[in-house]
Amino acid sequence: MLFKLLRRKDTTVITIYLVLVILFIIPSLISPVFRTSRNFSNILHQAASLGIVSIGQTFIVLLSGLDLSVGSVMSLTTVLCASLMKNNPAAIFSTVLLCLAAGAGIGFLNGFLVSKVGISPLIATLGMMALIQGVALQIRPYPGGYVPRSFGEVITGNLYSVPVPAIILVLVIVAAIIILRKTVLGNYIYATGGSEENARLAGINIDLVKIFAYTICGLIAVVAGLVLTGRIRSGDPLVGTSFPLDSITAVIVGGTPFAGGQGGVEGTIAGALIIAMLSNMLNLLNVSSFYQYIVKGLILITAVVIYSLRRK
């Protein structure tokens, strides 16, 4: 893959991975706690749900859109799981299917509103965010409930000493890379994101492309929500609040420009890891969480400024 990247002269992805490696090495040298395997697995657990949802978000940003409803969808997933699975392992499968269907439905609606009705993605997904947040709060006004022990244990457990969330993350990445790089849909997404007008003139059904992308994003948000449910092992109607903006940050830091059409999930995943690792590092260094807001904002702005200078 590395050779392919070099041949494409797409140095953005390489740069972002270099930053990731540096961010990994420095705290490893400073902090003995950081370099414990326990902490690495902690970071992976933290990064998994953000990484997964950011991959869905990448599909949308590639189309020069954005999806603010992913956080509400994740919250909805946790409350649905906590309300429907309860203590009954037999209900796991049907609940997961229901959640996936709900996510796909919400994503489809987003796509429909953006493409067929013609509402700007910001407003459409903003309205959807409020709507789904309301539904989640209606189902469970306060955090609570629980999921079957086995569900939580499988999702937070290890398979051959690799954390399961990391495995799910890798599966989602691989699926996303295949869709984006090897299928017609992927080509259409890049083409539509690059120039809608040109894509339309080339005979691409851009409405359908958008609907597919938003549906995929909704589905992936549910997967992220399921991973989160496994970690908190209960339902929380507000657990997803920070994910829409964090996932957009991960996508942008990962080198997919807000204008769409270039970039991809390879960079996004590094972006998500950088965000998770930074907050882990700042926590270990006892930096007040107040500073973390500032750091997050500054990192995003730095990344965007560097990208915009490089593209000039």
Next chain:
Amino acid sequence: MISLSQREIKDEAFLQGARFGDIIQRLGVYFALLLLVVISGVLSPPSVSPTHLLNVTRQASALGIVGMGQTFVIMTQGIDLSVGASLTLIEILTAGMILGRGEMVLPVVIFCLGVGAFIGLINGLGVAKLKLSPFVMTLCMMSVLTGVYLLYCGGSPRGKIPDALRFIGAGRIGNVFPAAIIVWVVVITVAFIVLRYTTFGRYVYSTGGSPRASYLSGVNVDLVIIIAYVISGFCSALAGVLLAGYIGTGSLTVGTGYELNSIAAVIMGGTTFSGGRGGVIGTVGGALVITILFSLLTMLGMPHSGKLMAQGIIIIGMVSLYAKRR
């Protein structure tokens, strides 16, 4: 710079025949407002008493003022997500710096409005000069400002507002007319005059309609964009000062929801994201619709969840009505 895309040419042609549609769009929000008031009146007669309506209008004034600034930004094809955070920052700063001293009101208010304008200036410079996407630039600003106000107050805001400022935020002139509404009306009037009758106002419309064409006609597009963000920062700061007067002390949650609600108010009012169309009068209606809607739902005893669902459906619904004209 940006090349003249086919979409823009289409938009230009579209603009010619858009006058009638514009009027409908501008009036649509007032029709919705009337409908909401009638529904409130039917469901609960006391809710349409002048006292209550004045009260709701006072509640809407902070959102309305933030919306004024947001209108300028959205007209230039931008967006300002930092309004909520800068409102909270200014509210906490005002309370924390005045500390109940009456003689400090004027200097602190002037300082805080200056801070607001400065935040807008940075946003504007980022968008216009560094060519950052407005969403990303103001998102960063939101994050940074959140950190700043948390650090300033250490997580627990304090402070006391002297009576003079409390009167402007919460008082009533002659025990009837809320003073905050007057502030809002002044802002509306100034914004209306600036947008309609000044060269800068025309530049805002033309920059939003087509930055490229404006640039070629000699408009300093960057400056127009920067000033739009400065206005937005100033308006959020003004709303923050007003809310400090209303609450009487610092609050960490005062600005929550303002970024999204102000955008919703602007869009409901008929200003479009593609820029160049709309105006402040629609936004006034949008702010009133959102506030009255929430007040009505509260009166009906609807839980927070129901309010959110209604808000989502109404935003999508109203904007869909406009969008059909695409």
